[in-house]
Amino acid sequence: MRKVEAGPFNRDILMKSVWSTMGLMVVLVFSAWTSESPPASNLLLQYCSDFRQIQMDVRDCAITPDSAARAFKQNIDNIRKVFGEDSCNNGAGYVYPVKGYRPKESIGGRGRGYRPDGFDLFDMDVQGSHPAHDLFIRDKNKDGLDDYTQQPADILAFSSGMVLACEKNWTVDSDRRGGNWIWIYDPCLNGVFYYAHNRKVVVDPGQWVEAGEKIAEMGRSGFNANKHRSPTHLHFMYLQIDAYGQPQPGNTYDWLLEARPVD
Template sequence: MRFLAAVALTAFLTPPDPCLEFDALYAQIRDRTIARDAARRRVTALIPEIRGEFYARGGADSPPESWRFPLQGYGAEAIGGKNGSGYMPAGYDWFDGYKSRGHPGHDLFIHDSNRDELDDLTGRPVTVVSMTTGIVVATALEWKADSVLRGGRYIYIYSPQQNGLFYYAHNREILAKPGDVVAAGQAIATVGRSGRNAAQTRSPTHLHVMFLAIEDGYPKPRDIYPDLRRLGRPEGRPF
């Protein structure tokens, strides 16, 4: 009895991990099981706590020169569309969850002509790296082929420096978990074909990357095309 009481007390005294809370909150937003105003209040409350955790766990801001193109071994030529035309934010609202419209991000295509998630040249998965330093706040490790969810196996990383969320979707495998502090260039996933549309044969294998700036608890998309172009220059490739 005394043991149980001690366990209960410990659980009570241990502060909840805001990254795990955000992970659970995002699942509710994604699945549309939480009201928009309540969700926004939770985001507003959690972000300062997550920011504190990032620095408390050894995170440090990194200058733009240290950022990395998110696909290892690839560069700006992988960016879909013409001159950044893949970015279509009209009609998008993060709080619409899986019913959100638009395409407020960029698709980065790998060489995978037979759609087996492996690079045609190397025969191996392509590594996704974090563009900036940050802390992992949400992941989906599993995805079922009949799911209506568009992102498949995704990972969200909060960057305190930009006060925003980087989102990497359609992955084959997720290599980090909520609460992990990551550096720019650190492996976080491998490119895959998970997601309602990404899994279709007609869809070439790609990484979907999006950045959301947080304004009063409201994540709003921003176009990172200039950064992708800059980081994807041949001379800027670290690999």
């Protein structure tokens, strides 16, 4: 476990992130917990942009793991301050992310595909872990469409939260493994969900989504997911923010089994 101590880190990210949060809090105290939130403020969008930039810098090896960890902590701390813990209301509960499917028929390997050992969000040299569950659909010919409906499967928000970042423009000549992805911050859990390999993303950074709301369509985007050997699936990962402001893998298997399916 990486413990983040005070120290120098990416100055640009810090300077962008330390603006006063008061204006943003005024907006969100009255609106962030409802499905009718106003347009995101510039400050909130800056926090979302900072989150994405950290991920891009890690991907491109433009930042050291320790510097990325410190920048991540500062970014999450800023976002966390926006949401009052006493305001949390997760009345919608958890919704199974793949519309039209039940957990037991869709979760790959009955949960045995979850392998968190060695995971480090900030170190691209660390490989071999899979701190996620792959959620599958019926697609024998691997065309990205449900065999029964002949339509892409809708991806739904597992819980309510704020969209931090997304990728919408993956192309087949890209070597990026996540394809079209979405990061969503759940303030009730103080954790982030990652939805990858989507065909189409229909949400934007700074947007509040309710549990069960459509956020994407399942696809085969991503360097490995696009290969014919790979079954069509959603890569679903949850990272819990620990006491040091760092993302630690969390096994969502039991949550998924108990989640409400949507037909």
